[in-house]
Amino acid sequence: MDPQNIPEGKARPLVTVRVKLSGFLSSLVSESELEVEVAARSTVADLIGMLTERFGDAFRKAIVDREGRLHGGIVVMLNRRTVLPRKIAKTVINEESDLTILPLVGGG
Numbered sequence: 001m002d003p004q005n006i007p008e009g010k011a012r013p014l015v016t017v018r019v020k021l022s023g024f025l026s027s028l029v030s031e032s033e034l035e036v037e038v039a040a041r042s043t044v045a046d047l048i049g050m051l052t053e054r055f056g057d058a059f060r061k062a063i064v065d066r067e068g069r070l071h072g073g074i075v076v077m078l079n080r081r082t083v084l085p086r087k088i089a090k091t092v093i094n095e096e097s098d099l100t101i102l103p104l105v106g107g108g
Contacts, residue, residue, distance in 0.1 A: 012039040015095040017047060022102035028062060029055045038093060044078060045089040047099060063101065073104045 014037040026032035038047055049068075052060035063074045069085065070076065076083045077100040083091050093099070 012041060014038065015040050015042075015093065015097075017093055018096075018098045019047070019051065020098065020100040022100065023105065024103060025059070025062060025101060028059050040095075042093050043089055044076060044083050044091045044093060044099065047093060048076070048088070048101075051101075062103075075102050075104060076100070077102070 017036050017038055018033065019036055020033050021029060021031070036047065036050065038050065045068075048063070048070075052064065062071075064070055070088065076085075076088065077098075078091060078093065079098055080100075
């Protein structure tokens, strides 16, 4: 059955996503890699929302602004491909995906 056509009231199957946090983000949550289960057809934005709930205010403030948009210095990659900020709410996560969240580092 197509997950988009599941009758209302029925739960969508879960998929497992490997999440990698780089730089100071991993020190905020005391782990750099974890596995998270999300409902099938969840988006990158859905997963980021779950992570901000799980890891709390400091993590949330580090990656998103008050409106829930990614900070300009945060890059999100799904299966080694950059997800543009304007596509985060539309990019669907599949089973066994790898999501990486990393802060940009500047200097000279």
